Amino acid sequence: MRSLTASELLGAWEAGHPHSAPGRALALLCAAWPERSPGELARLPVGVRDSLLLAAREGTFGSALVGLVSCPPCGEQVELAFEVGDIQVPQGAPPPEVLEVEHAGHAVRFRLPDSRDLAALAAGRGGAGREGVLARCVVEAHREGAHVDTRALPEDVIRAIADAMEAADPQARVELSTTCPACGHHWFAAFDIAEFFWREVEAWAQRTLRDVHTLARQYGWSEEHILGMSPWKRQRYLELAGT
Ligand SMILES: [Zn+2]
Structure with a gap:
């Protein structure tokens, strides 16, 4: 399991931002596996990539995943709550190149x-x-x-x-058995860890930048210093700063 620090996450967010979804997923992988070259990570089959993204997500934000999907016939927003372990396919030997x-x-x-x-x-x-x-x-x-x-x-x-x-490459396709509480429709909802993790990183980054902005203005600290604090301590200073 890999965990990304606050400054690594912000760096990945900045590096991935100009790209489409595949480039964003790659930016997260490059941040979590700096010892592997970007070219090597880009050549990983999509399912192998996704198993690494799941590991990085679990190490960074924990194992619980909660998302919303629209019920196809009635449009109701249905909550999906599951664990990384529920969708993780055990990784055996790497798949053959051809x-x-x-x-x-x-x-x-x-x-x-x-x-x-x-x-x-x-x-x-x-x-x-x-x-x-x-x-x-x-x-x-x-x-x-x-x-x-x-x-x-x-x-x-x-x-x-x-x-x-x-x-x-079985991890490339994840489907979750889902039942709509409003109309009873049952279907298999596709889950894409690359898209899910990026959306979380984006929301986290926007919150974190706001916090850095507030504390830097109040105390004159650098971004590096503020990101180096534990989230708990940062939160205490934000309270003292009156936000
Ligand atoms: Zn429904």
Whole structure:
């Protein structure tokens, strides 16, 4: 488990801010694992990335997660409360760099999507959704020995690839069994730790900057000094400063 200090969190927030969601998740990872290069972290399969983000989230803000989702048929806001351990898939050996599927006369070699792929797709490069993932991640595809374009792969072969990706990198997809208290609808709500953790960091950073501003103005202390205090002590000074 990794925990980020107040100044590391603020640094990650600043570094990730200009980016889309995949770059923001990467900024959090780089802050939590400074001994690993950004390039190495960017090449981690999405599920491996998410298991690291879960560990950093647990070390920084604790293991309890609470979120709101909209019920698809009635729109009611339903609260989801769970623990990191409830959604953590045990990490075995790292998934292979290249996977292979043989299905319906097709042989396809592909790699798992990583942060570089997510960033390219978020920027609109390489097509949208599943098509974009295939265009970027399929290394080679053959049918009876002849090369096949990824766009010509039949639906059941694409499904076999998606199933193999999910089996090799299971943490990439987290769904929570959810029941709406208003209408009784039951569904599996998707949970994205990258988006969730970033939203928390953003809210925390805005609160913390306000606190630094108040204390710096009152006492003349530096940002570094204020961030170095325990949250408890910072809170006591904020009370004395009359906020
Ligand atoms: Zn409902």
